Amino acid sequence: MAKVREVCRHVRSKNAGPFWVTFDFFFDGPENYRKYRDSPSLSPALFARLYGTDPALVKRIPVDDLSIVKISYPRATPQGGMEERDMHSGQQYVRILDVELD
Template sequence: MVKLHEVCRQVRSKNAGPFWVTVDLFFDGPENYARYRDAFGLSADVVAKAFGADPALVKRFAVDYLSVVKISYPRKAPQGGAVERDMHSGQQYVRLLDTELS
């Protein structure tokens, strides 16, 4: 089984406003992008389970000319709450690195 970190040159996460997080998947080339961009491991159900989100609210954007998939999901609580542990959501991508794609 191929894992996400094996076919991406970079994976990052960041805020997409105070209520959403975006994960950017930069595939290591157009071949792996074409092979895995629609993989079950990157489906709304799998991503929602990893982040505790509603699958109906997970959004996916494929950027073919860049070999990038962007996945956005709503934060559990707005950015900047009293118990915030990752204010900029810069560490959230780690949950997907070992996701099996095939």
Template sequence: MTKLRNVCRHIRSKQAGPFWVTMDIWFDSAENFQRYKDSPGLSPEVFEKLFGTDPDLVRKIPVPDFDLVKISYPRANPQGGMVERDMHSGQQYVRLLDVELEGPSGID
């Protein structure tokens, strides 16, 4: 299986207001974008497992002009709350680095 870190040139996470986080995933080529943009490794269920979010609220937006997939999900706790560990959500992407991706054929 291919890990996300091996097919991306940049991955970033950031706050999208006090209640949401956005991940920007830039693939290293148009071919890899097409191959992995719909991978089960980027499914709402993976975000539920990694970030404890409701999979029904996860939003995934492919942006082919930039070989980018943008994924937004609600924060488990509001920004600045008592249990805040990453105020600007800048470190949330790290959990995605080792996510395994599979292409349309299911074999990678």
């Protein structure tokens, strides 16, 4: 099984406003994008387990023309709150890099 880091040329996480986090998976080409775009490994259940979010609220948006998959979920606490550990959500992607894709 291929890991995310092996089939994506770039993975990033970032704020999508003060209440959401977005992950962008830039696949290394159209072939791997088509192969893994709908992978059940990048499921709402994964984001619930890793980031403590409600899986029913996870959004998955494939962008075929760019070979990108965007996945967004609501933040546990608003950006900049007392419990904040990563204000810009720029470090959240690290947990995803070793996920094996089906």
